[in-house]
Amino acid sequence: MRTFGSPEFLFIVYALRWTLTLTVIAFIGGGIMGIVLALLRIARSRVLRAVTTFYMQVIQGLPLLVLLFLCYYAPSLVGLEIAALTAAAVALTINSSAFLGAIWESALRAIPKAQWESADALALTPYKTLRFVIAPQAIRLALPSTVGFLVQIIKQTSLASIIGFIEITRAGQLVSNATFEPLKAFLSVAALYFAVCFPLTQLSLWLERRTARGGART
Amino acid sequence: MSVVVAKNIHKSFGALQVLKGVSLTVEGGEVVALIGRSGSGKSTFLRCLNGLETIDAGEIEVAGHRMSSKPAELRKLRRDVGIVFQSYNLFPHLTAGENIMLAPVQVKGLSRKAARDEAQRCLSLVGLGDRFDAYPDMLSGGQQQRVAIARSLAMQPQVLLFDEVTSALDPELTGEVLAVIESLARDGMTMLLVTHEMGFARRVANRTIFMKDGVIHEEGPSAEFFSAPKTPELQAFLRSEVG
Ligand SMILES: Nc1ncnc2c1ncn2[C@@H]1O[C@H](COP(=O)(O)OP(=O)(O)OP(=O)(O)O)[C@@H](O)[C@H]1O
Numbered sequence: 001m002r003t004f005g006s007p008e009f010l011f012i013v014y015a016l017r018w019t020l021t022l023t024v025i026a027f028i029g030g031g032i033m034g035i036v037l038a039l040l041r042i043a044r045s046r047v048l049r050a051v052t053t054f055y056m057q058v059i060q061g062l063p064l065l066v067l068l069f070l071c072y073y074a075p076s077l078v079g080l081e082i083a084a085l086t087a088a089a090v091a092l093t094i095n096s097s098a099f100l101g102a103i104w105e106s107a108l109r110a111i112p113k114a115q116w117e118s119a120d121a122l123a124l125t126p127y128k129t130l131r132f133v134i135a136p137q138a139i140r141l142a143l144p145s146t147v148g149f150l151v152q153i154i155k156q157t158s159l160a161s162i163i164g165f166i167e168i169t170r171a172g173q174l175v176s177n178a179t180f181e182p183l184k185a186f187l188s189v190a191a192l193y194f195a196v197c198f199p200l201t202q203l204s205l206w207l208e209r210r211t212a213r214g215g216a217r218t
Numbered sequence: 219m220s221v222v223v224a225k226n227i228h229k230s231f232g233a234l235q236v237l238k239g240v241s242l243t244v245e246g247g248e249v250v251a252l253i254g255r256s257g258s259g260k261s262t263f264l265r266c267l268n269g270l271e272t273i274d275a276g277e278i279e280v281a282g283h284r285m286s287s288k289p290a291e292l293r294k295l296r297r298d299v300g301i302v303f304q305s306y307n308l309f310p311h312l313t314a315g316e317n318i319m320l321a322p323v324q325v326k327g328l329s330r331k332a333a334r335d336e337a338q339r340c341l342s343l344v345g346l347g348d349r350f351d352a353y354p355d356m357l358s359g360g361q362q363q364r365v366a367i368a369r370s371l372a373m374q375p376q377v378l379l380f381d382e383v384t385s386a387l388d389p390e391l392t393g394e395v396l397a398v399i400e401s402l403a404r405d406g407m408t409m410l411l412v413t414h415e416m417g418f419a420r421r422v423a424n425r426t427i428f429m430k431d432g433v434i435h436e437e438g439p440s441a442e443f444f445s446a447p448k449t450p451e452l453q454a455f456l457r458s459e460v461g
């Protein structure tokens with residue numbers, strides 16, 4: 001029987017890199033898919049809108065844990081062995097794509113139609129309009145909620161512990177089981193989450209205040 | 219040479235027929251004012267001329283370009299037509315100078331240096347030579363509108379369309395914008411302007427057009443148009459505008 005000491009604490013700290021790895025994958029993967037989704041949704045095509053609405057509604061209506069189980073167990077139906085990291089990364093990416101897509105879609109829609117028209121009237125192509133006129137304004141609008149959602153992703157990675165992936169929550173569990181000191185173990189876990197999330201939450205708040213105050217300027 | 223040729227333009231929004239056969243020709247160097255009651259279709263007509271609205275029937279040719287539904291063709295036409303809106307519609311994340319440089323660089327392929335010089339020239343033309351680095355929200359409405367005019371000018375259009383560009387401005391700011399338009403008229407710029415400023419139309423426009431019920435109800439050289447309106451409808455409209 002072990003006591004909770006610095007090796008145990010370091011074990012949890014060490015697992016932080018997996019929490020962060022998972023977060024980065026989900027944020028970048030979900031971000032790329034989210035951008036595509038947001039753009040598809042503001043395109044004029046009805047079909048695209050219907051398809052993307054369906055995708056986003058399904059994902060947003062699904063508990064992340066269920067999505068995680070599906071990603072973990074579904075491949076085995078066709079005889080594929082899938083690593084916990086892969087399953088978790090896929091589930092979190094899919095989940096993030098739907099939410100980031102929604103955040104960015106609403107930011108794009110918040111840019112007045114007159115901005116598109118002015119750019120059109122200046123003979124800019126749709127791509128250049130998006131790139132130089134719409135996106136810079138939309139990004140600024142979406143930044144606070146995007147950082148806010150990044151914090152959500154960090155916390156969501158803890159669900160991966162359930163399929164046995166060793167990120168910090170799972171590490172805390174293991175330490176707790178080995179030491180019978182769950183309080184110390186999970187307080188350490190909590191402190192680490194806080195250390196990572198707090199600065200981001202502050203950043204999000206600061207961005208929000210800046211957006212509210214500064215209009216659309218960069 | 220005719221810079222704007224519009225023949226028998228029809229346009230409906232759903233069941234609402236807004237334009238019911240509008241025909242208009244604007245010659246190079248001409249200044250034409252467009253007046254009429256709210257909802258008579260003035261803005262819609264102007265927006266048809268650069269393809270911001272699609273027409274249901276009729277023909278449009280601007281600066282030698284036939285109106286086209288093909289995006290690339292439409293952009294060619296738009297390079298030669300400037301439009302200035304009532305609400306300025308500057309890009310708020312760009313400085314005055316950057317607002318003006320954007321299209322010359324991205325559409326015409328000018329170098330940044332050349333575009334910067336051109337932007338500076340256009341800003342000076344509208345009396346804002348010293349506000350290159352100001353963001354739109356640091357400028358008054360009148361100044362923003364002048365930047366919007368400069369932004370259109372920088373594309374060196376063959377015709378400028380103005381849609382009630384002073385309606386959102388306080389009276390004291392209206393004057394500075396009208397002065398810019400008047401100086402453009404003196405320089406021979408071809409312009410078509412929707413306006414509620416009757417005195418300005420009378421003084422600056424060669425010709426004035428009265429729109430009513432989706433058609434051109436009366437038109438004529440501005441001097442006669444205002445001093446001796448022929449139709450009772452125009453007479454009534456002018457009385458209501460003055461009163
Ligand atoms: N996109 C649109 N969809 C539906 N109806 C429209 C649209 N744009 C304009 N209309 C309608 O068409 C009519 C003509 O509008 P338009 O803006 O051309 O009038 P206007 O002469 O410019 O009036 P104002 O002096 O108020 O600017 C109005 O009844 C307006 O409500």
Ligand SMILES: [Mg+2]
Pocket residue numbers: 260261262381382
């Ligand atoms: Mg109008």
